[in-house]
Amino acid sequence: MARKIVGAALVLVVLCVSGEAEAYLCSKKLDIVIAADVSGSMNDNQFRQLQTFLSTLVDNIKISKTNGARVIVFAFDDQINSLTSSFSDRVTRVRSEIKRQINSLQFTAGATVINTAIEEAKNLLSSANRDNAQKVVVFVTDGVNFGGTDSLVLPAQELRNVSTFNARVIGLGIGEAGSVNVLGLRVLTGRNDRDLILTFETSSGGKCCEDDDDDDGDDRKRRRRDDDEDECDDRRRRRRRRDDDDDDDDDDGGCSSGVSNELKKVINLICHG
16 A cells, blocks of 8 residues: 555656646647637626636647747727737746736627727737747637628638738637527638537546545545645646746646536647647
8 A cells, every 4th residue: 555655646746747747738839819709798607707718728738939839818899908919928928927818808898899809819910920830819709790790701811811810710609598600700710610609618627746536545545645736736836936937938837627528629729720
């Protein structure tokens, strides 16, 4: 029994140090813009669910200014709410700062003007100049545009056009049941296989630095495992502080609290198209 406990503890420590306890679902070099609809077509509960969903999404993507993703998240209705205006800003390449962007989103409940979000995405992508980095724009919206769907056609085409921004566009539907304009999402994406209506299904997975429970119900083993997980948490916090001070590669290990099938689908769309 003692040998098993020590062995489990060593595995936990190794996983914490290496940061490989849970592989990223996406490790590609991407410049990602997420435009989150905060118009009156949603409700407060959906808004909170969206913030949680985006935070978990970021946990499962490799973040790095050199060989991973940079991320900008902004909110829109008939106005734009954003903490940054350029991919050169540090808040795009440090996980804790990206989460601060998400937490700063405000539910303002204005009119849904998707044209405004498209223009903001174009402005942000103009600063995305990393070699070989795929540009990705994710619209999270009910797809019901204040100016009508037809007004989105040309701006969305320019966003996707190889000679302009060459962005991979993803449409995620959110809103009251039956209210999502799927046609609007597909006008944005230019395809019929890059949209998904979010239900915010719950995940059943564990977190990194967590081992499987045995069936023997040994309280001492459980206490020992809890102590080791505390050490894992401490190591992650120290790594996060180190990475936040390091502008060369700002990935902090990205331990997540579990991944739903819905989230896997979204990350697959973002990462692979």
